[in-house]
Amino acid sequence: MRQVIAIWRREMTACFLSPVAYVTLVAFLGVSGFTFWLACFRNEGNPEPVSVLLCGSLMFWLPIMITVVAMRLFVEEKRSGTIETLLTAPVTEGQIVLGKYLGAFTFLLLALVPALAYPFVLERLSPALTLENLDLGALLGASVVTVLVTGTFLAIAVVASLTTRNQIVAAICTFFMLWLALLGGWLLGESHGVPAVLADGLSITRHIDVFSRGTLEIRPIVFHVTLTGLLLFTAVRMLESRRWK
Amino acid sequence: MIHVRNLTKRYGKVVALDNVSFDVEAGEIVGVLGPNGAGKSTALRILSTYLPASGGTVQIAGLDVFTDSLQVRSRIGYLPESTPLYDDMRVGEYLTYRGNLKGLFGRRLRKRLYEVLAVCGIEDARDSVIQHLSKGYRQRVGLADALIHDPPLLILDEPTIGLDPHQIREVREFIKGLGKRHTVLLSSHILSEVQMTCDRVLIIQGGRIVVSDRTANLLALMESGGRVVLEVQGPAEVIERQLAAVPGVKRVTREPGGDWLRFVCLCEGGMDVRPDVFALVTREGWALRELQAEKANLEDVFLQLTR
Structure with a gap:
């Protein structure tokens, strides 16, 4: 555990030592904040809850930030050769994957926390907008689903970064898969032929929508936690696979 | 300490190591020598548990590198080729991190950190960012990492590559010093290095071990057929003929030169022909400015064995 x-x-x-992360962080907060402001502006008078708008704005940009943060996780180690010293240290592959995953996850959470202040900042800055729709329970739901989706997406990114030793390829793969997860979920939610159980269970956009309206469901939580675990298990196996050849 | 039997490694159809067997006793410094691409790094990577073998067994301190991988890893200090380090960390931070990975924490870690910094001579670089270090310092940081958990076995892949002559000498002395407490297995394609540091040499070529012998034995083997070089002034053909007639001289070749004629005499095993050559030169009254027996070095052995 101490190794992890x-x-x-x-x-x-x-x-925190890499400038790329800082740039992404600032850019992420900037563009998601702007998107949120734009969304609030356009929805003035609509009954759409603020938490839905906030969660949507963050989710729109989240794949990019996760891609940038995760692309170096293993690729950088492979490129610089430090993977060799890491894998010959007396730590298991599981400890390595878990440690790296949690490190990046913590960074992402720290990057997301300031976004909670958006609604309050916006209310201060533009008196024309009122936040009568802001329900703290819904905000909590939005936070929970953001953490869940960040976790799942990061696990997808970890698997993607293990498939290649090229950062660009890793980034493109990750970004593609994350968008596919979002878009695929949205399509699944919209299409009529799919059974409702399947659409409700698998559609990530549906989870985001439901949670950010203030309903905490147990099934999506189980779904995301299980999927994350499964993906991390895959990552461990992928890292171990060099010893099977 | 190391017990390798029938070790084979294939990359697809390419055979990198072909039925290699050798042993290394505790306390030995053994050099793995071979041209680039001979399989040295592959062998060391298997020993360090980084790569699996395609066949054969490797035991380190009685533990199998494949099945008891974790225990083996805690008993070896491995320095890969080209010394990969985290460039964004400071030396102290890096070594602390590596110590943690190797199960060292708290006071024990601080004590070891202090010791390896001193042993490797990098106390002054403790707060430097690794990115800004010179090649020599990087190498020492890599060595400090390999040493931090005080492992009984050190596996060093090309520890002096890319260093300047001063640094090479330092690292070499350093490794010699390590031999007192640790077993060391190092690879190199620089022969003089192995000659000066190692007790024993394994020469690998084309994935096979062509020679495994004590360094001293190999040198003795070569000295038995030495060369004598001399520079004289006089009639070229006469000198060449007379030199060839000296007992013990097998062959005489004339090397291109200026005013002075330069001859190389290849001698039979165990014979020192210098007194006879000197007597000949003084008898004939030629002017002599150099007479020297060239000691064979490992380079000659190497070239001869891997030809």
């Missing part, structure tokens, strides 16, 4: 903490700490510091 060591790797977690290393990954966290690596994020």
Whole structure:
């Protein structure tokens, strides 16, 4: 466990030491904030809850930030050769994957926290907008679903970054898969031929919508946690696979 | 300490290691020597548990590198080729992190950190960012990492590659010093390095071990057929003929030169022909400015064995 903490700490510091992460962080908060402002502006007078708009604005840009944060996780180690010293240290592949995953996850959470302030900032800045629709329970739901989706997406990104030793390829793969997960979920939710159980269960956009309206359901939580676990297990196996050849 | 039997490694159809067997006793410094692409790094990577073998067994301290991988890893310090380090970390941070990975924490870690920084001579670089270090310092940081958990076995892949002559000498002395406490297995394609540091040499070529012998034995083997070089002034053909007639001289070749004629005499095993050559030169009254027996080095052995 102490080894996992060591790797977690290393990954966290690596994020904060790299200028790329800072740039992404600022850019993410900037564009998602702008998107949120735009969404509020356009929905003035509509009954759409603020938490839905906030969650939607964040989700729209989340794949890019996760791609940038995750693309270096394993690819950078492979490129610089440090993967060799890492894998010959007395730590298991599971500890490595978990430590790295948690490190990047913590960084992403820290990056997302300031977004909670958006509605309040907006209310201060533009008196024309009122936040009578802001329900703290719905905001909590939006936060929970953001954390869940971030976790799942990051796990997808970890698997993608293990498939290649090229950062660009890793980034494109990750981004493609994350958008596919969002878009596929949306299509699944919209299409009529699909049974409702399947659409409700698998559509990530549906989860986001339901949670950010203030309904906490147990099934999506189980779905995301299980999927994350499964993906991380796959990542561990992929890292171990070099020893099967 | 190391027990390798019938080790084979195939990359697809390419055979990188072909039925390699060798042993290394505790406390030995053994050099793995071979041209580039001979399979040195592959062998060391298998020993360090990074790569699996296609066939054969490797035991380190009685533990199998494949099935008891974790225990083996805690007993070896491995320095891969080209010394990969995290460029964005400071030396102290990096070594602390590596120590943590190797199960060192708290006071024990601080003590070891202090020791390896001193042993590797990088105390002054403790707060430097690794990115800004010179090649020599990077190498020492890599060595410090390999040493931090005080492993009984050190596996060093090309530890002096890319260093300047001063640094090479330092690292070499350093490795020699390590031999007192650790077993060291290092690879190199620089022969003089192995000659000066190692007790024993394994020469690998084309994935096979062509020679495994003590360094001293190999050198003795070569010295038995030495060369004598001399530079004289006089009638070229006469000198060449007379030199060839000296007992013990097998062959005489004339090397191109200026005013002075330069001859190389290839001698029979165990014979020192220099007194006879000197007597000949003084008898004939030629002017002599150099007479030297060239000691064979490992380079000659190497070239001869891997030809």
